[in-house]
Amino acid sequence: MRTVHYHSREHYRDKVFPGPFYSRQKALNVNREWSRWYDYLSVPAYSCSTTEYFAGRNACAVFDLTPMTKHRIGGPDALPFLNRLVTRDVARIKPGRVGYAVWCNDEGQVIDDGTIFHLREGDYRLCSQEHQIDWLMINALGFDVTIVEDTHDVAGLAVQGPTSCAVLKRMGLAGVENITPFGIDFFDFEGTELTVSRTGYTGDLGYELWIDPGHAEILWDRVFEAGELHNIRPMGSDALEMLRIEAGFILAAEDFMPAMQTVRPSHTRSPFELGLGWLVDFNKPLFNGRKALLTEKENGSRYALVKLDIEDNKPANHSYVFDMKEKNIGWVTSAMWSPSAKKNIALATVEAPHGKVGEEMQVEIYYQRELKWSRIMARAKVVKDAFWDPPRRRQTPPADY
Amino acid sequence: MKKHDAIVIGAGHNGITNAAFLAKAGLDVLLVEKNDYIGGATVSRNLHEDWIYSNCSYVCSLLRPEIYRTLDLAKYGLQVVPYGGTVTISQNGDYLGSYIDHDVSRREMARHSHRDADADVRYWRDIMRQCRFIRQFLLRTAPDPASFKPRDLLELLHIGRKFWGLGENVIYDTMRFYTMSISDFLDEYFENPLIKAAHAGSGIIGSALGVMSPGTAYVLLHHAMGDVDGTVGSWGFARGGMGAISKAMHDCYIDHGGQTLAGSGVDQIVVKNGKVTGVALENGDEHHADIVVSNMTLPRTFLECMDPADLRPEFLDKCRNFKIRGSSGKLNIALDGVPKFTALRDNQELMYTDMHLIDSIERLERAYDDWKDGTWSRDPYIDMLIPTLTDPTMAPPGKHFMSVFVQYVPPKVKGKDWTDADRDAFGQTVMNQIEAYAPGFKDLVVHAEVRTPRELENEVGLTEGNIFQGELTMDQLLFNRPIPGYAQYRGPVKGLWMCGSSNHPGGGVMAAPGANAAREILMSLRKPSNVPEGWLDD
Numbered sequence: 042m043r044t045v046h047y048h049s050r051e052h053y054r055d056k057v058f059p060g061p062f063y064s065r066q067k068a069l070n071v072n073r074e075w076s077r078w079y080d081y082l083s084v085p086a087y088s089c090s091t092t093e094y095f096a097g098r099n100a101c102a103v104f105d106l107t108p109m110t111k112h113r114i115g116g117p118d119a120l121p122f123l124n125r126l127v128t129r130d131v132a133r134i135k136p137g138r139v140g141y142a143v144w145c146n147d148e149g150q151v152i153d154d155g156t157i158f159h160l161r162e163g164d165y166r167l168c169s170q171e172h173q174i175d176w177l178m179i180n181a182l183g184f185d186v187t188i189v190e191d192t193h194d195v196a197g198l199a200v201q202g203p204t205s206c207a208v209l210k211r212m213g214l215a216g217v218e219n220i221t222p223f224g225i226d227f228f229d230f231e232g233t234e235l236t237v238s239r240t241g242y243t244g245d246l247g248y249e250l251w252i253d254p255g256h257a258e259i260l261w262d263r264v265f266e267a268g269e270l271h272n273i274r275p276m277g278s279d280a281l282e283m284l285r286i287e288a289g290f291i292l293a294a295e296d297f298m299p300a301m302q303t304v305r306p307s308h309t310r311s312p313f314e315l316g317l318g319w320l321v322d323f324n325k326p327l328f329n330g331r332k333a334l335l336t337e338k339e340n341g342s343r344y345a346l347v348k349l350d351i352e353d354n355k356p357a358n359h360s361y362v363f364d365m366k367e368k369n370i371g372w373v374t375s376a377m378w379s380p381s382a383k384k385n386i387a388l389a390t391v392e393a394p395h396g397k398v399g400e401e402m403q404v405e406i407y408y409q410r411e412l413k414w415s416r417i418m419a420r421a422k423v424v425k426d427a428f429w430d431p432p433r434r435r436q437t438p439p440a441d442y
Numbered sequence: 443m444k445k446h447d448a449i450v451i452g453a454g455h456n457g458i459t460n461a462a463f464l465a466k467a468g469l470d471v472l473l474v475e476k477n478d479y480i481g482g483a484t485v486s487r488n489l490h491e492d493w494i495y496s497n498c499s500y501v502c503s504l505l506r507p508e509i510y511r512t513l514d515l516a517k518y519g520l521q522v523v524p525y526g527g528t529v530t531i532s533q534n535g536d537y538l539g540s541y542i543d544h545d546v547s548r549r550e551m552a553r554h555s556h557r558d559a560d561a562d563v564r565y566w567r568d569i570m571r572q573c574r575f576i577r578q579f580l581l582r583t584a585p586d587p588a589s590f591k592p593r594d595l596l597e598l599l600h601i602g603r604k605f606w607g608l609g610e611n612v613i614y615d616t617m618r619f620y621t622m623s624i625s626d627f628l629d630e631y632f633e634n635p636l637i638k639a640a641h642a643g644s645g646i647i648g649s650a651l652g653v654m655s656p657g658t659a660y661v662l663l664h665h666a667m668g669d670v671d672g673t674v675g676s677w678g679f680a681r682g683g684m685g686a687i688s689k690a691m692h693d694c695y696i697d698h699g700g701q702t703l704a705g706s707g708v709d710q711i712v713v714k715n716g717k718v719t720g721v722a723l724e725n726g727d728e729h730h731a732d733i734v735v736s737n738m739t740l741p742r743t744f745l746e747c748m749d750p751a752d753l754r755p756e757f758l759d760k761c762r763n764f765k766i767r768g769s770s771g772k773l774n775i776a777l778d779g780v781p782k783f784t785a786l787r788d789n790q791e792l793m794y795t796d797m798h799l800i801d802s803i804e805r806l807e808r809a810y811d812d813w814k815d816g817t818w819s820r821d822p823y824i825d826m827l828i829p830t831l832t833d834p835t836m837a838p839p840g841k842h843f844m845s846v847f848v849q850y851v852p853p854k855v856k857g858k859d860w861t862d863a864d865r866d867a868f869g870q871t872v873m874n875q876i877e878a879y880a881p882g883f884k885d886l887v888v889h890a891e892v893r894t895p896r897e898l899e900n901e902v903g904l905t906e907g908n909i910f911q912g913e914l915t916m917d918q919l920l921f922n923r924p925i926p927g928y929a930q931y932r933g934p935v936k937g938l939w940m941c942g943s944s945n946h947p948g949g950g951v952m953a954a955p956g957a958n959a960a961r962e963i964l965m966s967l968r969k970p971s972n973v974p975e976g977w978l979d980d
């Protein structure tokens with residue numbers, strides 16, 4: 042059921058709304074704690090974030106991603122519009138495929154990152170962290186495109202982890218195992234269309250399910266019925282945060298400041314500075330930020346976003362990063378002890394020319410033991426690959442666990 | 443004959459601030475105020491039974507926190523309580539609320555325009571960029587660009603560095619921002635008329651310009667650059683009314699040995715041999731000091747309280763040409779209960795906020811057309827609050843004080859002086875306007891103080907009734923305020939200083955002109971400065 046009504050004058054009576062899966066979440070959320078994700082109630086942890094995290098790495102974890110900002114983009118000019126909007130070549134995202142993308146302003150600074158779903162020929166869904174309709178409409182001038190934000194009209198459920206494919210198969214989604222990573226397929230489900238993409242924010246085998254909100258509850262029920270034999274669990278945002286850091290995925294407003302809300306102009310980042318240079322395709326003659334990014338490519342970037350493997354066992358949250366001569370060169374944006382990699386990991390921003398793979402650095406960690414604060418300087422090394430990247434993430438069809 | 447170290451003319455909040463810093467630095471200071479109460483436009487008065495009004499200014503945000511701290515105003519009883527949000531009520535029975543809660547505000551805007559709700563992020567980013575730029579110059583003396591004194595050159599360099607530090611694109615934006623109309627500026631972000639109108643109001647408050655007049659974008663910034671507890675752009679109530687601010691400042695001043703004479707104004711600033719020697723009061727008394735600081739407006743100081751023979755004609759001419767046109771009026775109303783605005787239904791939360799009656803840029807511009815035509819706006823823009831829903835000290839329980847600020851009201855009616863009949867008719871226009879949105883409102887009115895530019899000039903000394911002691915346009919800001927060559931608080935006669943809002947950084951209950959002037963005076967006396975300077979990043 043669609044629960045957020047922009048046009049109701051009475052909306053102010055509630056600061057936040059139950060999402061389409063609310064009744065099911067409420068029953069399972071034994072912590073009785075809720076957080077807010079834009080207009081919706083979200084669950085930080087249903088009962089224990091560690092258990093929920095391990096469900097995602099060991100079996101199957103289910104996360105409600107309805108609040109994610111979603112747009113439907115169509116019309117004759119949808120492709121040229123998207124191609125000018127984002128830095129990568131959207132023509133290479135064929136129907137039935139999903140592509141990760143970033144988009145920049147004229148200065149080549151990242152406004153947001155997100156995913157482009159090429160649902161059917163010329164029919165796209167753009168998912169983003171931030172609200173984008175203002176920027177999309179500015180970009181639409183002169184293009185024959187239709188753009189609607191349909192966040193509240195589409196319920197999203199992430200089903201992630203090694204047994205996720207088995208769960209969906211048991212649910213009766215015939216052929217779901219044939220979807221390749223970043224692939225999309227459609228299924229008849231209880232009289233409506235269920236869209237399944239092999240995507241996620243966990244760096245593991247996983248799927249995202251998209252359906253009209255009226256069918257949200259029954260979808261949840263079917264997923265959990267089928268999942269019973271596959272150790273399924275609901276997962277809150279705390280566990281998801283752990284999974285995404287291990288996967289090395291960045292988060293807007295946490296690992297970088299979206300340009301549209303950055304008051305201090307030098308505090309924004311370019312795709313190169315976020316390690317997303319592979320998403321910039323200069324073969325395209327024109328796209329937002331192209332000129333500035335070309336200059337940056339020639340003259341060098343100001344920063345690098347790095348993955349750090351840190352000695353010691355204390356998470357380096359909010360830490361400063363130093364070079365080996367004790368010069369402050371940056372700061373940590375996300376950090377955790379990785380239970381799966383058994384490493385102390387972090388994502389950090391460092392000033393150029395630092396940040397080369399293999400470079401040694403130091404991280405200043407403040408930690409507390411029985412209220413007493415202490416500080417250590419821990420050695421750290423820049424690593425290239427994600428901290429967690431199992432082969433099953435790519436395997437098609439996935440193994441039947 | 444006793445001689446003071448300094449005489450400050452006018453116990454407006456800037457005069458008091460100035461006097462307090464001088465007294466704190468050990469000077470023997472005499473503060474002279476023409477009214478028998480202090481505060482100027484930062485005042486709370488009891489005019490009817492148990493009601494206290496904020497007679498002029500009514501909300502606080504610009505007051506520099508550094509001054510609040512240094513003068514220890516908290517110790518002297520000042521409390522500023524933030525209120526959240528605004529509401530703009532339209533004639534068609536709908537409204538646009540803005541709430542402390544970001545998501546609720548976004549949804550509320552989206553109710554009127556989905557796109558504008560998003561654009562608001564971009565809008566505030568750009569406003570905050572300009573705020574960050576201007577905020578650092580508030581507690582600083584503006585450099586004189588025509589001077590070759592090392593200090594001015596260094597200050598210019600400082601501005602230059604900050605300016606270039608903004609980055610290429612922000613520099614373009616800044617240049618445009620200072621010269622644009624608020625209407626054109628808003629068009630670059632929003633499409634919905636109500637949303638534009640809601641944002642436009644603060645571009646014209648206190649200004650004799652229309653929403654379509656160039657320069658009004660800056661006026662908006664002037665209202666957004668303050669903060670309450672570090673939340674830039676946020677506003678609050680001074681507990682007990684705005685007079686609580688001047689009272690706390692004054693208690694601090696007295697605590698540091700200051701003396702105040704209230705009840706007889708300065709008739710003349712006395713000059714002998716090209717130097718000030720003191721002041722002559724209306725009651726015939728004379729007081730002496732080598733330093734005289736004027737908190738009065740620029741024209742009042744030089745055109746009314748000095749002998750023209752003591753001043754250069756060119757200087758006097760510039761004082762005459764200083765833009766200080768009145769444009770606002772105010773009603774302070776004692777109410778028997780809380781009025782009910784039809785559009786708000788039972789949205790109680792928005793009653794605590796700053797309420798505006800307007801729904802389009804065009805209506806705002808037409809309100810200005812009336813001003814140009816020499817009358818008060820027939821369909822006025824109204825900015826009103828009910829502080830007593832938050833502050834329990836200003837009216838008996840269940841009774842309320844409503845502050846109603848009105849734009850536009852001309853300094854003269856069709857070229858003639860205001861009469862009492864004009865004033866009453868203006869008051870009726872405003873009452874009728876509110877009644878149209880809140881039927882039954884008039885029945886709740888127990889008492890009302892109606893203030894036109896005439897009252898503001900006669901009572902507070904604000905020339906032509908201009909609330910900021912001078913228009914806030916580029917030609918009268920920074921090193922051009924009040925007039926080029928005199929932006930450093932030093933008057934044209936030895937020993938004469940200026941500390942009112944006519945000076946940089948301008949009007950509003952900011953206390954910055956008073957503090958900046960004190961810093962300059964102490965520097966001229968080669969005394970260590972006790973006045974905060976600069977700005978803490980926020």
Ligand SMILES: Cc1cc2nc3c(=O)[nH]c(=O)nc-3n(C[C@H](O)[C@H](O)[C@H](O)COP(=O)(O)OP(=O)(O)OC[C@H]3O[C@@H](n4cnc5c(N)ncnc54)[C@H](O)[C@@H]3O)c2cc1C
Nearest residue numbers: 452454455456482483499500501707708903943949950951
């Ligand atoms: C109706 C109205 C609403 C306002 N609303 C707000 C608001 O909500 N928020 C905000 O921040 N600002 C507001 N302002 C602006 C703000 O109040 C003023 O800019 C500020 O208070 C001016 O302070 P000042 O000390 O510079 O001068 P003033 O307050 O003008 O003080 C000058 C003093 O000098 C005295 N004086 C004049 N002539 C003589 C004389 N010959 N001898 C001795 N004394 C003399 C006067 O009586 C007065 O006390 C408003 C102003 C008005 C008029």
